[in-house]
Amino acid sequence: MQPLKGITVVTLEHAIAAPFATRQLADLGARVVKIERPCVGDFARGYDERVRGLASHFVWTNRSKESLTLDVKHEEAQKILMRLILEEADVLVQNLAPGAAARLGLSYEALSKVKPGLIVCDISGYGSDGPYRDKKAYDLLIQSEAGFVSVTGTPDTPCKAGPSIADIAAGMYAYTNILAALVHRQQTGQGQRIDVSMLESLTEWMGNPLYYAFDGAAPPPRTGASHATIYPYGPFPAGDDKTVMLGLQNEREWKVFCDKVLLQPALAGEERFSSNARRSAGRAELSALIIEAFSTLSAEQVAGRLEQAGIANAQVNTMGQVWAHPQLKARERWREVATPAGPIPALLPPGSWQHGAPRMDAVPALGQHTDAILGHYGYSAERIAQLRAEGVV
Numbered sequence: 001m002q003p004l005k006g007i008t009v010v011t012l013e014h015a016i017a018a019p020f021a022t023r024q025l026a027d028l029g030a031r032v033v034k035i036e037r038p039c040v041g042d043f044a045r046g047y048d049e050r051v052r053g054l055a056s057h058f059v060w061t062n063r064s065k066e067s068l069t070l071d072v073k074h075e076e077a078q079k080i081l082m083r084l085i086l087e088e089a090d091v092l093v094q095n096l097a098p099g100a101a102a103r104l105g106l107s108y109e110a111l112s113k114v115k116p117g118l119i120v121c122d123i124s125g126y127g128s129d130g131p132y133r134d135k136k137a138y139d140l141l142i143q144s145e146a147g148f149v150s151v152t153g154t155p156d157t158p159c160k161a162g163p164s165i166a167d168i169a170a171g172m173y174a175y176t177n178i179l180a181a182l183v184h185r186q187q188t189g190q191g192q193r194i195d196v197s198m199l200e201s202l203t204e205w206m207g208n209p210l211y212y213a214f215d216g217a218a219p220p221p222r223t224g225a226s227h228a229t230i231y232p233y234g235p236f237p238a239g240d241d242k243t244v245m246l247g248l249q250n251e252r253e254w255k256v257f258c259d260k261v262l263l264q265p266a267l268a269g270e271e272r273f274s275s276n277a278r279r280s281a282g283r284a285e286l287s288a289l290i291i292e293a294f295s296t297l298s299a300e301q302v303a304g305r306l307e308q309a310g311i312a313n314a315q316v317n318t319m320g321q322v323w324a325h326p327q328l329k330a331r332e333r334w335r336e337v338a339t340p341a342g343p344i345p346a347l348l349p350p351g352s353w354q355h356g357a358p359r360m361d362a363v364p365a366l367g368q369h370t371d372a373i374l375g376h377y378g379y380s381a382e383r384i385a386q387l388r389a390e391g392v393v
Contacts, residue, residue, distance in 0.1 A: 002029025020171030026064035052341035069367035108193035142166035169201035242299035260309035338362035
């Protein structure tokens with residue numbers, strides 16, 4: 001079962017936030033028509049060539065879509081786009097530069113007058129108004145503005161997250177808001193405008209450190225891969241120079257850790273480590289004790305003790321190890337999708353699917369569906385060739 005089958009999404013998108021949102025709509029069965037610039041396409045197509053000549057970001061966020069090339073500044077292309085939106089679209093998504101969609105006549109205010117049931121989702125860095133409206137917004141910049149970078153990294157060096165979490169956060173909120181808007185339309189017949197900003201999306205994810213620093217209190221310190229306020233919680237070296245990741249959450253686990261893992265049960269009763277706050281304050285001293293206890297053990301032996309004691313632990317996996325992760329393999333989470341460079345593995349969307357499977361169709365080549373879409377609107381092969389020669393498509 002594909003719950004969004006019959007829903008058409010037209011998207012003027014690039015990079016990550018909007019493509020990530022619309023790919024998930026496609027996973028649910030929606031028809032997603034991606035508008036791309038002729039000859040160039042979504043600039044994320046050129047980020048790298050890591051997937052058999054294709055860009056890793058693009059492969060990740062664009063399966064199951066149709067690619068239609070249009071120079072939306074050209075009058076004929078605007079006619080085609082407007083016909084597609086007004087005749088077929090249930091949802092319009094765009095993350096163009098601020099104000100660009102409105103200049104093309106694609107604002108909710110303009111479109112809703114002729115199609116009141118249309119849902120329009122605008123994704124931007126800072127939102128459609130306010131003093132930052134026209135400010136350029138890339139993932140690193142939003143991670144910085146939202147305070148994420150200030151609490152991430154080491155005491156000496158602030159760091160960004162490896163993945164594009166500001167884009168991902170905005171994409172997730174666009175996705176969920178569109179689903180809610182579709183339910184609202186089903187109940188009322190009314191479309192609506194959705195305004196998603198990367199800053200607001202990532203700031204929501206910053207709720208814990210924000211409240212930790214509430215009313216002028218000191219923010220959580222940067223502690224690398226360790227937890228800023230819970231200890232021991234983070235990476236510890238074993239005797240074979242490998243790293244073990246572990247985490248304690250309560251006093252019961254602390255006592256078990258001392259007894260079964262460190263083999264120092266008396267340590268649990270010492271006043272200096274008698275609460276999480278004291279352990280966190282004395283983490284330098286406690287870290288030295290833990291490292292000394294692990295120094296004669298391999299990482300595998302440490303992990304074995306942790307498992308037997310019921311203490312949470314994990315490997316610090318490389319990307320290669322994640323591709324081969326035994327849990328993902330056991331749960332059969334990998335599928336195969338087609339691309340212009342041949343089939344590649346792709347992870348099933350998170351969640352279980354009781355009634356059928358999610359849609360996982362091909363990653364499109366640039367303009368792959370242009371002829372078919374224009375043919376549907378009555379354009380002949382000769383006229384399509386002419387439009388292509390003129391740079392319209």
